Amino acid sequence: MNVLITGGAGFIGSHLVRTLIESDIKAFVLDNLSTGRRENIPEDTPFFEMDVKDEALAEVMQKEEIDGVVHLAGQTMVDASIKDPANDADENILGMISVLEAVRKTSVKRVIFSSSAAAYGDVDPNELPILESHPLNPMSFYGLSKITAENYLSLYNALYGIEYVVLRFANVYGERQGDGGEGGVISIFTKKLAENENITIFGDGEQTRDFIYAGDIARGIAAALETTNINTAYNLCGETETSLRELVSVLSKIKGENIIPNYAEERPGDIRRSVLSAQKAERGLSFRAKTPLKDGLMKTFKYFEQRVKEKNQ
Numbered sequence: 001m002n003v004l005i006t007g008g009a010g011f012i013g014s015h016l017v018r019t020l021i022e023s024d025i026k027a028f029v030l031d032n033l034s035t036g037r038r039e040n041i042p043e044d045t046p047f048f049e050m051d052v053k054d055e056a057l058a059e060v061m062q063k064e065e066i067d068g069v070v071h072l073a074g075q076t077m078v079d080a081s082i083k084d085p086a087n088d089a090d091e092n093i094l095g096m097i098s099v100l101e102a103v104r105k106t107s108v109k110r111v112i113f114s115s116s117a118a119a120y121g122d123v124d125p126n127e128l129p130i131l132e133s134h135p136l137n138p139m140s141f142y143g144l145s146k147i148t149a150e151n152y153l154s155l156y157n158a159l160y161g162i163e164y165v166v167l168r169f170a171n172v173y174g175e176r177q178g179d180g181g182e183g184g185v186i187s188i189f190t191k192k193l194a195e196n197e198n199i200t201i202f203g204d205g206e207q208t209r210d211f212i213y214a215g216d217i218a219r220g221i222a223a224a225l226e227t228t229n230i231n232t233a234y235n236l237c238g239e240t241e242t243s244l245r246e247l248v249s250v251l252s253k254i255k256g257e258n259i260i261p262n263y264a265e266e267r268p269g270d271i272r273r274s275v276l277s278a279q280k281a282e283r284g285l286s287f288r289a290k291t292p293l294k295d296g297l298m299k300t301f302k303y304f305e306q307r308v309k310e311k312n313q
Contacts, residue, residue, distance in 0.1 A: 001224060004028045004108075006052050006099060007073030008034030009176040011187075012114065012214055016070065017041050025225070028064055030057075031073070040176055052095045058102035068110040068225050074145075078118060078269045081142035090298035092145035093152075093169050100156045110163040112224045115150055115233065117170050117210065118143035122271050128241070129210075129277040132168070132233050138220045140269035150233065165224040170237035170276050174214030174296060175303035185244065186211065186300060203266035211265055212238045212274040213296035216289040220281065229252040229284035237276035238289045247281055250294055252300050290298035 003020060005013050008029030014034065020027040021042070031053040031285045032051040035293070041047065050061055052073045061069070067097050075081060076090045081088035103111055120130050121137035138144045173186035220236040252259045281287045 001027065001063055001067045001225065002026045003068045003070060004030055004061060004064070005070045005072060006030050007040055007071075009033060009040050009047070010072060011040075011174070012217055013070075013072050014040035014174060014176050015174060015214040015218040016083040016154050017045055017221050018073075019215070021045075023222055024220070025280060028060075028066065029245045030060065035076075037176075039196060041054070047162070051100045053098045058105045061102055061108055063108040066106065066108050069099060069103060069108055069189065069226070070112045070114075070221055071096065072114045075113075075142065075155040078140045078142045079267055081140050081145065082269050086142040088141045088145050092142070093148050096152055100152060100162065103162055104156065104160050105209060108162075108224070110225065110230070111153060112155055112167070112221055113164060113166050114221075115146045115166050116143065116169045116238070117168055117235070117276055120274075121277075123273070125273055128273065129237075129239055129275045132235055132278045140270060142175075147248060152175055154231075163230045165227065165230055166233035167220060167224060167232055168235050168276070169217060170212045170235065170274070172211035172212055172214050172217050174186060174300055177214070178302070183261055185209070185246070187304075189247070190297070190301045191258065191304045191307075192240055193251060194231050194301060194308045198262055199248070199259065200262040200264050201244050201248070202264050203244070203272065205248070205261070205263065206243050207266075207270065208241045208243045208273045208275065209247075210237045211238060211247075211293055211296075211301075212236060212289050213291035215296075216291050219290075220285060223285040227285050232284070234277040234285055234286070234287075235278060236281060236289075237278050238293070239276065239278040240293070241273065241275035242293065249295055251301070254294070254298055300312065 177187035
């Protein structure tokens with residue numbers, strides 16, 4: 001199987017390339033390097049420095065006989081989408097349309113799309129963990145653009161028969177996150193702690209997230225490429241609710257010192273509590289996250305610690 005990964009030189013893509021290679025799947029990476037880094041992927045991986053909105057995208061797919069596309073490219077930050085919704089729409093909606101048009105013109109059979117828990121918005125605590133069937137009610141333009149892209153996939157399937165799998169990621173973390181500018185709370189915290197800087201929690205620290213290690217996400221994507229249970233959405237998550245205060249406590253143990261964070265006003269668009277259900281992915285993809293939070297945090301912290309040492313040499 002030949003698989004094209006858009007945004008493949010970014011954080012999640014860098015983990016996915018390695019997972020696909022181990023599975024004897026031929027990986028091709030397409031990235032405009034606006035946030036991705038060429039050194040994130042193995043040297044011998046076929047690489048195209050190109051934006052997904054480039055008119056030559058279909059030619060690449062046709063020439064390389066691509067069977068499946070994993071669409072990771074896009075704007076990834078909730079706060080950035082609030083500040084600049086037009087750019088978010090350009091990257092996440094028009095980018096998706098460009099990919100689907102290229103797929104329609106070629107022999108690509110399946111598209112795997114990286115959606116987000118942000119699509120669900122703030123859910124009543126009594127309805128946690130969140131099922132895929134839960135109404136979608138985003139609190140940010142980022143979440144809205146993800147839902148819109150999901151709808152385009154569904155309609156392209158109905159009109160042109162393009163297979164798809166939507167994967168709604170929980171809060172992904174791991175090595176190489178934030179190297180090119182994008183980043184979640186764990187990458188921000190671990191990077192600052194590796195540099196011996198203070199960390200800031202926006203809100204009271206009781207807001208919760210469902211964290212999942214990037215290596216597990218890569219396994220879930222690989223499963224989506226192979227499954228026969230298609231044209232639907234799956235959560236990829238740890239199905240474990242962790243507060244930011246609890247996260248700081250685990251990081252304190254990893255760093256070997258008591259971390260006292262600063263606190264600032266809660267940001268608009270931030271979800272209060274989030275934990276997703278893993279049951280559908282277990283049934284349809286035979287997937288369940290394996291990496292305990294402490295183990296994944298240790299890998300992430302050591303990565304940023306090593307980066308700091310290299311920078312200071």
